[in-house]
Amino acid sequence: MFSRLVKKEKLRVYLNSLTVVPREGFKTMDEWWLLGREDFDSVLRQKLLEIFSLPHVSSIDDPRDTDLAIDVVVPDYRVGFEGEIIAWGFFIPLMWRPRVEIRSRVFDIRTGKTLHVFNAVQKILWRDFFSRVFSLRGLFRITPLFTQDELEYLLLLASESLLRQMRKKI
Numbered sequence: 380m381f382s383r384l385v386k387k388e389k390l391r392v393y394l395n396s397l398t399v400v401p402r403e404g405f406k407t408m409d410e411w412w413l414l415g416r417e418d419f420d421s422v423l424r425q426k427l428l429e430i431f432s433l434p435h436v437s438s439i440d441d442p443r444d445t446d447l448a449i450d451v452v453v454p455d456y457r458v459g460f461e462g463e464i465i466a467w468g469f470f471i472p473l474m475w476r477p478r479v480e481i482r483s484r485v486f487d488i489r490t491g492k493t494l495h496v497f498n499a500v501q502k503i504l505w506r507d508f509f510s511r512v513f514s515l516r517g518l519f520r521i522t523p524l525f526t527q528d529e530l531e532y533l534l535l536l537a538s539e540s541l542l543r544q545m546r547k548k549i
Contacts, residue, residue: 388443388445390446390549391443392433392448392449393433393438393439393446393448393488394433394436396451397452398453399420399452399453399456400452400454401420402456419456419530422527422530422531423453423534427453430534430538431451436448439488442488444489446488446489447487448486448488449485450484451541452482453482453534454480454482455478455480456530457476458523458525460474474508474512476505476508477508477525477529477533478500478533479533480498480499480537481500481538482497483496485549497541503525
């Protein structure tokens with residue numbers, strides 16, 4: 380009842396930047412296949428633009444005291460890989476599940492002061508990973524085990540988790 384009497388001014392949230400940190404070196408091994416290479420960086424960036432469809436900070440004419448901006452970054456992602464190294468008579472299995480990590484920083488537009496930092500990580504379940512590894516697609520290895528659709532789905536789940544965290548705090 381009391382909250383109805385005291386009305387808060389509605390927050391306006393703007394987007395400052397969206398970034399997908401490009402992977403280099405050994406981390407890109409899961410992107411190379413017989414039928415070519417997929418560019419997951421641009422796919423993730425495009426999906427982020429769809430998910431966080433907010434007005435840009437530069438579009439503000441008259442900033443208010445309650446205006447906030449967010450920076451969103453995908454610092455790390457993995458597409459998923461299963462392989463092995465055989466050296467000196469030892470068999471070493473290599474496996475990593477598809478994974479997407481997303482972080483955001485919420486800051487005051489006028490002062491630039493960081494108010495909150497949020498982090499969310501999503502991975503494919505081990506059960507789903509092994510079912511894909513031991514499928515026909517996994518045994519013949521002509522195409523990648525996991526495609527951009529699975530990565531987009533993980534990004535969507537991680538973004539949803541991130542937005543839930545933001546709603547609770549702000």
